Amino acid sequence: MTGPEAAGAGAPRPAGASAGGAQRPPLRREDVAHVADLARLALSEEELERFTVQLASVLDHAADVAALDLRDVEPTAHPLPVCNVLRADVPRPPLDRDEALAGAPEVEDHCFRVPRIVGEAP
Amino acid sequence: MSAGPSRTARQIAEGVRSGQLPARAVVDEALAAIAAGDGQVRSFVSVQADVAREQAEAVDRAVSTGADPGPLAGVPVALKDNLCTRGIPTTCGSRILEGWRPPYDATVVTRLREAGAVLVGKTNMDEFAMGSSTESSCFGPTRNPRDATKVPGGSSGGSAAAVAAGFVPLALGSDTGGSIRQPAALCGVVGMKPTYGLVSRYGLVAFASSLDQIGPFSSTVEDAALLFGVIAGHDPADSTSLPQPVDDVVAGLRAGVAGLRVGLCRELVDDVAPDVAARVHQAAAILGAGGAVVEEVSVPELRLGLSAYYLIAPAEASSNLARYDGVRYGLRVDAPDVAAMNTATRTAGFGDEVKRRIMLGTYALSAGYYDAYYGQAQRARTLVVRGFARAYERFDVLVGSTTPTTAFALGEKVDDPLAMYMSDVCTIPSNLAGHPAISVPFGTGTDGLPVGVQVLAPALGEAVLFRVAAALEAAAPASGAR
Numbered sequence: 060m061t062g063p064e065a066a067g068a069g070a071p072r073p074a075g076a077s078a079g080g081a082q083r084p085p086l087r088r089e090d091v092a093h094v095a096d097l098a099r100l101a102l103s104e105e106e107l108e109r110f111t112v113q114l115a116s117v118l119d120h121a122a123d124v125a126a127l128d129l130r131d132v133e134p135t136a137h138p139l140p141v142c143n144v145l146r147a148d149v150p151r152p153p154l155d156r157d158e159a160l161a162g163a164p165e166v167e168d169h170c171f172r173v174p175r176i177v178g179e180a181p
Numbered sequence: 182m183s184a185g186p187s188r189t190a191r192q193i194a195e196g197v198r199s200g201q202l203p204a205r206a207v208v209d210e211a212l213a214a215i216a217a218g219d220g221q222v223r224s225f226v227s228v229q230a231d232v233a234r235e236q237a238e239a240v241d242r243a244v245s246t247g248a249d250p251g252p253l254a255g256v257p258v259a260l261k262d263n264l265c266t267r268g269i270p271t272t273c274g275s276r277i278l279e280g281w282r283p284p285y286d287a288t289v290v291t292r293l294r295e296a297g298a299v300l301v302g303k304t305n306m307d308e309f310a311m312g313s314s315t316e317s318s319c320f321g322p323t324r325n326p327r328d329a330t331k332v333p334g335g336s337s338g339g340s341a342a343a344v345a346a347g348f349v350p351l352a353l354g355s356d357t358g359g360s361i362r363q364p365a366a367l368c369g370v371v372g373m374k375p376t377y378g379l380v381s382r383y384g385l386v387a388f389a390s391s392l393d394q395i396g397p398f399s400s401t402v403e404d405a406a407l408l409f410g411v412i413a414g415h416d417p418a419d420s421t422s423l424p425q426p427v428d429d430v431v432a433g434l435r436a437g438v439a440g441l442r443v444g445l446c447r448e449l450v451d452d453v454a455p456d457v458a459a460r461v462h463q464a465a466a467i468l469g470a471g472g473a474v475v476e477e478v479s480v481p482e483l484r485l486g487l488s489a490y491y492l493i494a495p496a497e498a499s500s501n502l503a504r505y506d507g508v509r510y511g512l513r514v515d516a517p518d519v520a521a522m523n524t525a526t527r528t529a530g531f532g533d534e535v536k537r538r539i540m541l542g543t544y545a546l547s548a549g550y551y552d553a554y555y556g557q558a559q560r561a562r563t564l565v566v567r568g569f570a571r572a573y574e575r576f577d578v579l580v581g582s583t584t585p586t587t588a589f590a591l592g593e594k595v596d597d598p599l600a601m602y603m604s605d606v607c608t609i610p611s612n613l614a615g616h617p618a619i620s621v622p623f624g625t626g627t628d629g630l631p632v633g634v635q636v637l638a639p640a641l642g643e644a645v646l647f648r649v650a651a652a653l654e655a656a657a658p659a660s661g662a663r
Contacts, residue, residue, distance in 0.1 A: 086544075094543040098499060099506070099520070100536055101528045114541055116599045117491055118554075124488040124561045125553055134559030135566055137391045137421075138377045138615025138640075144420040158284040164513035171508050176519045 086115040190256045190350040190404040194297075197255030200244050204237035204255030208299050211257040215301070215348045223323050224333075224342040226262050227270055228302035233257070236299045243297070251297025253411055258293055259343045259352040262303040263310055264395070265384035266290055273386050274308045274318035277530030278511045287384020288419070289353060289395050289412045296411045301349060304339030308532045309502065310360055310388045312336050313604045316595055317534040324591070327369055327630055331588035334364030334604075337398070341368040344398045351408050352398040357389050358490050359583075359608025361396045362620040366583035366633020369622045369660040371405045371650070372398050374608075376640045377615030378423035380409075381416030389497035390421075392490075392612045402621065402651045406430045409643065430647045438652045439472030441645065442576045448483040449581020449607045449635065456626040460658075461582050464623050464634040467656040468580070468649065478576065482568030485561040486610040491602055492545045492558035493613075498535075499542030505530065537598060565613045573639045578649050582607050583620040583633035607635060617643050619650045624658035631660040 091111045095102045102110065156169060165172040187210075188196070196202030212230050219225055243250040260266065263273045265283035267290075272278045286294075293300060307317040315338025316322045323338045325331040326346035333342040337354025341364035344352050354361040356374035365372025373396045380395045387393065397408035413427040445465045450458050469475040507513035507526030514525035531539070545554035572579060584604060594601040611618040617640070620633035634653060638646040 090544065091540060094540045094547060095536075097547065098539045098543045099523045099527050100531070100539065101524050102536075106533075110537060110540065113537060113598050114544070117541060117602070118544075120599055120602075121488040121492055121554065121558070124485055124492070124557050127485075127557065127561065129557060129560035129564075132560040132563050134556060135562040135613075136559060138566070138613070139421065139423070141378065141421065141423065146417045154284055161284065162281050162510035164507060164511075173508055173519050174515070174517060174522050 086111060086118055187347070188350065189401050190253065190399060190407055193256045193350065194252060194254050197240060197244065197297075198250060202255070204240040204299060205234065207255050208233050208237040208257055208301065211301055211349055218346055219348065221324065221329060222326050222342050222346050223321065224304055224339040224346060224348065225259065225302045226272060226274070226305050226320050226339065229269055229300065232269070233299050233301045236294070240297050240299065251295060252407065253293065253351075254297035256298050256351055257301045257349045258298045259302055259304050259340055259349045260290065260300060261306050261337050261340050261352070261354045263306060263355060263386040264290060264353060265386065266300070266303065269303065271303065271386070272319070273310070274306045274320060275530065275532070275535070276319045276512060277505045277526070279319070281511050283384070285384065288381035288416045290384065292412050298351070298411070304337070304343055304352060306339055307336035308535050309386070309498070310336040310355055310357055311498065311534050311538050313359070313363055313601050314589075314594065315339060315364070316591065317532055319532060322591055325368055325588050328588065330590055331630065332367065332591055334367035334584070334588065336360040336364075338364045340398050341365050341370055341372065344368070344370045344400060350400060351404060353395055353408075353412070354398055355385055355388075355393055355395050356608075356612065357392045358494060358612050359605040361398065362583050362608045362618060362633065362635060363604060365398055365620040366622075366635075367588040367631065369631030370398055370400055371402055371619065371621055371654075372396070373405050373409060373619040374611060374617060375409060375413060375643065376423075376617045378421050379413045379427060379641075379643070381419040381422050383416055383418040387501040389494040390501060391497060392494060394612075402647060402654045403431065403434055405619070406434060406647045428641070428644045430643050433644055433648055434651045436648055437471060438468050438649055441468075441473040441578065441649065443468050443473045443475045443649070444478035444572055444576035444579045445475060446483070446572070446579040446581040446637070447477055447479045448481065449579070453582040453585045453607070454587070454626065457582050457584070457586060457632050460624050460626070460632040461580065461634055463658075464653055465580055468652060471652050471656075478572055478579070480568040480572050482564040483610045486565055486613055487602065487606050489558040489561040489565065490605070490609045490613060491541070492554050493562065495538040495542030496545045496555050497542070499539045499546065502535070502539055534598070562613045565610050569610070569614050569616065569639065577638070577645050578642070579637040580649075581635050581637070583635040584608075587626040587628055587630035587632060611637055614640075616640055617646050619646055621650045621653045622657060622660035623653060624660055
């Protein structure tokens with residue numbers, strides 16, 4: 060298991076020793092503001108306050124799992140022993156282009172149109 | 182309002198197939214019941230009356246020409262609004278998808294149509310299936326048909342309520358941590374989560390992909406088995422779909438429980454409300470009287486399920502819901518650049534519970550916390566799988582409660598997410614393991630509200646699961662205002 064590492068602006072503070080029996084630091088407002096930013100969500104001051112308390116209570120409950128020594132236990136990502144499923148490569152009619160674009164907020168020349176991505180506004 | 186359907190799905194299909202019962206009359210009856218009663222229950226977010234009547238007429242034409250109209254001929258079915266329906270709005274109870282019309286049908290929808298079922302409408306749900314009360318829907322809450330001051334459970338609360346109110350004999354929901362079984366228990370109907378991979382997830386809007394599974398709601402165990410038989414089976418469009426054939430679960434339904442080994446699972450009964458626990462003990466006694474060998478069993482690993490689930494499911498959700506970015510479908514809130522547009526759109530489009538889960542998942546996956554939270558949860562998931570494996574060396578099925586309590590009051594838990602999450606504590610372990618489980622109505626609590634007894638089986642144990650459920654149903658005390 061890797062140790063804690065910084066993650067950009069508003070970085071979470073070191074999580075103590077890596078998994079297994081370590082005491083987790085309490086969740087701070089800055090942590091919630093940071094993950095909200097990563098998840099592209101804007102929070103008001105009131106929401107930041109409320110969500111910090113609520114998320115901290117869920118993480119406190121998860122302390123039972125976080126505290127276990129599970130170094131020798133394999134992780135389960137998926138319940139089935141099925142992997143690398145391939146189907147026959149048979150051509151078939153694709154989804155109609157106009158239909159695929161029909162739900163988009165803005166379309167131009169058969170493409171999804173978005174606001175400016177880089178540079179200054181014109 | 183809680184009259185229950187006048188006919189079961191099996192009775193309707195038999196009547197329609199024999200030509201004695203017009204499918205058109207059946208669907209008209211369902212539409213009239215919805216029009217009369219759903220103003221109060223609010224189980225549907227949209228009703229497709231014209232489409233339903235056309236489908237019913239097509240079934241009647243098939244019958245009159247001697248063609249096979251399918252095993253669910255003329256049976257009205259409601260669909261949770263996270264199942265894609267071509268050209269019909271599919272909202273997931275979220276503002277961010279309001280008005281979106283999918284360009285394709287979910288595989289289960291195609292299978293239902295091919296089986297002759299008549300799709301009458303889309304049902305209310307917690308936003309993106311995140312919740313246990315159907316209160317996080319952007320459309321507002323659904324009410325429990327047994328008591329309008331109570332929640333119907335969730336997240337598939339609309340589907341459970343639509344069946345409990347007698348609007349339709351069958352409905353589909355999705356179950357990620359109990360979202361079929363918990364509302365079924367709270368509304369007094371049958372709800373079943375299949376083995377992971379038996380029912381295609383193609384066209385089910387993703388919440389937590391390693392846990393999500395589509396399953397049936399009905400008034401009777403036999404109807405649930407019929408619907409399961411129609412929707413289960415391999416689908417090349419879902420890479421997690423199991424390739425093997427599916428057992429016939431209807432044929433052996435009345436075979437009884439003699440000789441079966443039944444484990445009364447202490448972790449699924451010791452901590453629940455005393456009146457609910459009493460019903461589970463009564464159910465175990467009935468199976469014993471039917472010839473099953475019933476013993477208490479402890480699977481302590483199941484106690485890790487809740488914590489593991491509320492790290493794993495939000496982690497998967499935070500990834501799955503990244504697609505709602507205001508570019509390809511649904512809501513867009515304009516802003517000068519793309520990043521600001523993404524943020525403005527997601528901030529306006531998602532409700533509080535979805536935001537909480539996305540942030541929790543993002544946190545559990547973020548640098549410095551990944552091993553401590555997500556990694557630990559995945560390892561705890563392994564322990565849950567091992568605990569079940571040990572129990573199933575000795576038992577064919579486990580029984581316990583579906584929920585810790587009967588239906589709680591509207592608004593009671595909306596400001597306390599952890600208290601809300603606790604209502605999934607008995608259902609979550611089966612999702613983590615990918616196992617099938619079913620909730621069967623079994624009498625009432627001291628408050629007169631329905632109690633659900635849960636039967637759990639190992640992967641692909643559907644035949645024995647339905648058999649035990651049918652035995653419980655046959656001996657169950659009345660579960661409310663039927």
